[in-house]
Amino acid sequence: MENLVNTSHSINDKAFKLLTKKLKDEKIEKIIDAGSGKTSASIVLKYYPQAMVDAVVYPGDNRKKNPLENAIGSDRLNVVELDLCSSSVVGNYDLCLAMQTLGEAQNFGNSFEKLFHSIMDIRAKWFVLYDILEDPCVHYRYIEQYLKEKGFKIITKKKFRNPHPEHYPKVKFDKYKLEFDSKHFVGYLIKNLNMEK
Numbered sequence: 001m002e003n004l005v006n007t008s009h010s011i012n013d014k015a016f017k018l019l020t021k022k023l024k025d026e027k028i029e030k031i032i033d034a035g036s037g038k039t040s041a042s043i044v045l046k047y048y049p050q051a052m053v054d055a056v057v058y059p060g061d062n063r064k065k066n067p068l069e070n071a072i073g074s075d076r077l078n079v080v081e082l083d084l085c086s087s088s089v090v091g092n093y094d095l096c097l098a099m100q101t102l103g104e105a106q107n108f109g110n111s112f113e114k115l116f117h118s119i120m121d122i123r124a125k126w127f128v129l130y131d132i133l134e135d136p137c138v139h140y141r142y143i144e145q146y147l148k149e150k151g152f153k154i155i156t157k158k159k160f161r162n163p164h165p166e167h168y169p170k171v172k173f174d175k176y177k178l179e180f181d182s183k184h185f186v187g188y189l190i191k192n193l194n195m196e197k
């Protein structure tokens, strides 16, 4: 018996479905939700009903860990407390999802680059990166440049309008505190060409 959060009305659910359209013939059996929460974990469990999911949260981030353990019931979900920036992830995955994770790097004392590099170091065949377009902490041009240089191929890139924008007041960005509204999301489906070698 599985008890997932109903995400069917969420833009993140629709976006994930669209972004992973081209994976329909791929065998996706092992997934890592890098920077997890009940929404992203429910989405991957729902769309990949045969897959095992490792849900990574920053150690002590009970804001995410408790709902994952209490709101979701699934034998296929394994909650892992791990700082992606200081410990390597062991094992191979078919798919790595990072949904609104990169924007939180600085909340836990890491730079955007460090967290992004650590996520891309995970041995996964496919990646889905998905974040807020307006978030000043997420450097999209750098993401695309890095992927091009390091053996990754962007298969799909899409922009999504957020029907329910939220206001983020005074987000810490380097020495600044900036505010923004989450009016859009950007998502990528990325193929890791390094896993084919």
Ligand SMILES: C[S@@+](CC[C@H](N)C(=O)[O-])C[C@H]1O[C@@H](n2cnc3c(N)ncnc32)[C@H](O)[C@@H]1O
Pocket (backbone or CB within 6 Å): 034, 035, 036, 037, 038, 039, 040, 041, 056, 057, 058, 059, 061, 064, 082, 083, 084, 085, 098, 099, 100, 101, 104, 105, 108, 110, 115
């Ligand atoms: C905004 S939440 C993501 C929400 C989730 N993906 C969802 O859609 O429900 C950001 C997540 O990234 C995690 N995170 C941020 N920095 C991290 C790090 N260095 N190592 C591991 N997890 C990290 C936080 O613990 C949290 O689970």
